[in-house]
Amino acid sequence: MKTCRLLLILLLNAAGFLLFFSWYLPAQHGFWWPIDTGLFHFFNHKIVESQSFLWFVAITNNRAFDGCSLLCMGLLMLWFWRQADKPGRRRVVMIGLTMLMTAVVLNVLGQSVIPVQRTSPSLSFNDVVRVRDLLPAIPTKDASRDSFPGDHGMMLLIFACFMWRYFGQKAFAVALVIFVVFALPRMMIGAHWFSDIFVGSLSVVLVGLPWVLLTPLADKVINQLNHRLPGKYKQIDNK
Structure with missing residues (x-):
């Protein structure tokens, strides 16, 4: 691995640790606490004030809407799958499998290694309006x-970063839009704090994912899956 690539990985790791400890170490989570509470109370009041907003957060936090996020990610990958030749299509599938394995591993590590158990804002205050009570x-x-x-x-x-690594900046931009559309409703309804996503999720990704995407690891996993899984058009791509 080149020295400049290693330096970039270490800088991203340092950014992840700094981000996490800027939230974890200060009393009451420092400057993150007013951001978290301010955003939660703003959206919680909106739920009462606006019937249309109430329906919006209810629908976007239904389990079926999670399926829409998977559908959008799948459609983006399908676009690249359709552009590829038959061996390339197989490789796109292996990239997807590698991404899923990476997400599972990082999620398990994030949940087990980080010494934090935190209830959502909807369970942390007495004067909370719950969407399930207003719209059962x-x-x-x-x-x-x-x-x-x-x-x-x-x-x-993680999906957005894989899109950037294997399909380029335009795919990354589309994936970021998908991230915003499907991650922010969790915060709006009170199932997550702002910092759950923009400190917790982001810090885990900054620490763990560079060792997958900025090293040969992801390519090696893709090539191994490509070589070992049954099917036509097997190949080993050493790019």
Whole structure:
């Protein structure tokens, strides 16, 4: 591995640790606390003030809407799959499998290594309005007993980074839009704090993912899957 690439990995790791400890070490989480509480109360009041916003957060936090996020990610990968020749299509599938394995590993490590168990804002205050109470007809995820780091946001960030690594900047930009559309409703409804996503999820990605995407590891996993899984058009790509 080149020295400049190693330096970049270490800088990204340092940024991840600094981000996490800027939240973890200060009393009451330092400057993150007013951001977290301010955003939560702003959106919680909006739920009462606006019937349209109430329906919006209810629908976007329904389990079926999670399927829409998977559909959007799948459609983006499908676009690149359709542009490729048959061996290339197989490789796109292996990239997807590698991404899923990476997401599972980082999520497990993030949940087990980080010494934090934090309830969502909807369970942290007495004067909270719950969407499920105002709109019981639509099942919603509006609370979590352990919201840090945000696993949903982490998966979307990992997807965006894989898009950048293997499909370029335009794919990365589209993936970031998908991240915003599907991660922010969790914060708006009170199932996650702002810092669950923009400190917890992001810090895990900054520390763990560079060792996968900026080293030969991801390519080696893709090539091994390509070589070992059954099917036509097997190949080993050493790029």
